[in-house]
Amino acid sequence: MDRHESKGVGIERKFSRRRFLQTTSAVIGAGSLAALAGCVAPAAPTGPAVEAYELRFIKLAMSDVIADYFHDTVIPEFEAANEGATVTVDMSTWGNLGEKLLTSFAGNIPVDLLETGSDWVGPYAKRDQFLSIESYVVNQYQDEIVDFYPDMVELSRYGGDLRGLPYILDIRTLCYRKDHFEEVGLDPEVPPDTWDDLVDFGTRLLQMDDQGNFERAGYLLNAAGPGGAFFEYWYLLVQNGSGVVIPWGSWDPEDVAFNGPEGLEALQFMYDLIHTHAITPMTGMSSQNPSLSPLGAGVASMHNTGAWEIGNWKQNQADNIHLLGVGIPLMKVRRLQYAVPNVYAVGSNTRDADRAWALMEHMVSRETLTGMLGPVSQSPPRMSIAAEAEYMQDPLLKKYQAIPEEGWGTTTPQAVDFPTLELIGQYVQAALRDEMGLQAALDAAAAEVQQKIIEALEA
Known part of the structure; x- marks a missing residue:
């Protein structure tokens, strides 16, 4: 035992009863106050603050009934499930979509997610403006991708990599x-x-x-x-x-x-x-x-x-x-x-590819697709929806769905x-x-x- 330890032990031994009572009273009092404080309000969280982030979503025009469901249900559900997320929807028409994409990529205005036609994928992918989602599909989406009509998925492949997922079949x-x-x-x-x-x-x-x-x-x-x-x-x-x-x-x-x-x-x-x-x-x-x-x-x-x-x-x-x-x-x-499907694609200038992929997953989920397509009798890209959704039991719609199922579908x-x-x-x-x-x-x-x-x- 060194000299300092010996001195410390000696001091501890010389505590008077009065000093002991003062010290223990202070400790007990502090504990009581802490306990009381715990009863009044919980301690503030000590974890990291939630990061706020924004995703820009270029969406093609919709009918009123679908637009209401999209804005009132689909987007709020994603934001609620992804803390800190804000989805800014930038509406477009087919007529001005090309110009909107041109200015977005030229001005580096983020294109986190967009809706377009699968026949647009090739030209934009060739210019490296549509991001490959191949790794996301291979590593995270294997159980889901098998539910899509394979031919309709492959239309969005360029250079061996998948560049989009089908949303609706035209x-x-x-x-x-x-x-x-x-x-x-x-x-x-x-x-x-x-x-x-x-x-x-x-x-x-x-x-x-x-x-x-x-x-x-x-x-x-x-x-x-x-x-x-x-x-x-x-x-x-x-x-x-x-x-x-x-x-x-x-x-x-x-x-x-x-x-x-x-x-x-x-x-x-x-x-x-x-x-x-x-x-x-x-x-x-x-x-x-x-x-x-x-x-x-x-x-x-x-x-x-x-x-x-x-x-x-x-x-x-x-x-x-x-x-x-x-x-x-x-x-x-x-x-x-x-x-041919309309597809969702991620722009190569996205602010966050992982979060953009999460939004894409949400948009092509069974629940979202059924809610977006059912009210206007639109053809789904997922086989389970075609087989099970109530609105798809219509014999007329089944005749349309037979075209991709029979291999009679093609595109430009x-x-x-x-x-x-x-x-x-x-x-x-x-x-x-x-x-x-x-x-x-x-x-x-x-x-x-x-x-x-x-x-x-x-x-």
């Missing part, structure tokens, strides 16, 4: 009026199966007035705008065994293929529907009731349209829903039709974005208006598409 197929079929002696349960059937049925269903104006289009296509003109042409192009670019995933300008023989035959058929068979106007048909679709209003008997057609009938004339028929994609060389290639596709639509319009020959229009469109792909490769 599926289109031929819909028709059963009562119109019955009027002209057609079986209301047997829709057209081939291009020849379309002409035959449409000719029988057509109604014109005494002045030669359409009262009822036997078949309705709408090429009034370049976007509509492109898709009406593209439906026929893929059914005839071709595509804008072949193979689908190619970025080689020399693989632009729609101006080949199959593409010319598709455009000729489209031209003949308007000018030779004359079963459809070029510019579509409008309804006197703006709430009704042309099919719903009865001014068209057949029309390629999406599952929103069912929602339109349910919202505006539910008592007549039994008159609506849903067919299958027409067959020429292949039975195909447009089936990654190498071309929608503004480029509208260029094709402009030339299709010119051909339909007899402003250009059919082959000349396709060749001119193909040359412009090739140039756009070259520009994308050089960007």
Whole structure:
């Protein structure tokens, strides 16, 4: 024992009884006060303060009923489950989405999550503007990803990495009026199966007035705008065994293929529907009731349209829903039709990739998707929702869902974005208006598409 310890022991031994009582009284008093304080209020937490953070979410426009659910339920649920989170929603339309993304990436304005089309993924991923989510899916999402339609997931893969997850399926197929079929002696349960059937049925269903104006289009296509003109042409192009670019995933300008023989035959058929068979106007048909679709209003008997057609009938004339028929994609060389997801993607300039991924997970959860899609009868990208959700037990919706399930769905290639596709639509319009020959229009469109792909490769 050293000297200091010895001295200390000696001092402790010399404590008087009075000093001992004073010391113990002070200790007991302090303990009593601490105990009393504990009864009055708990001690302040000593853990780290919660970090506040913000996520910018670019969301495409929604119907009122879906917007209410999104803003009042979906976003608050995420913020409540993720302490410190604030989600700032930046609403967009398809028309201004490209400009919004351009300014966001150029100005380094964070794109933490966005909704877009899977056909936008390729061009943005090629510029390293959409973040790979491959590691999140592989390491954290294996039990969930198997519930998505595989083909619809793979459309968002670029360079071997997944860049987005499907949110909603835009599926289109031929819909028709059963009562119109019955009027002209057609079986209301047997829709057209081939291009020849379309002409035959449409000719029988057509109604014109005494002045030669359409009262009822036997078949309705709408090429009034370049976007509509492109898709009406593209439906026929893929059914005839071709595509804008072949193979689908190619970025080689020399693989632009729609101006080949199959593409010319598709455009000729489209031209003949308007000018030779004359079963459809070029510019579509409008309804006197703006709430009704042309099919719903009865001014068209057949029309390629999406599952929103069912929602339109349910919202505006539910008592007549039994008159609506849903067919299958027409067959020429292949039975195909447009089936493409809107997807959620994370911008490469996100402030926090982990938290952006958490928001994406929330947005594609079964609960969120069912709540967002059900009220307007939209097609889900998850097989469990298609099989189990109450709203998906509708036989009409099941016919739409059969398209991805049967492998009849396809979409436009990654190498071309929608503004480029509208260029094709402009030339299709010119051909339909007899402003250009059919082959000349396709060749001119193909040359412009090739140039756009070259520009994308050089960007």
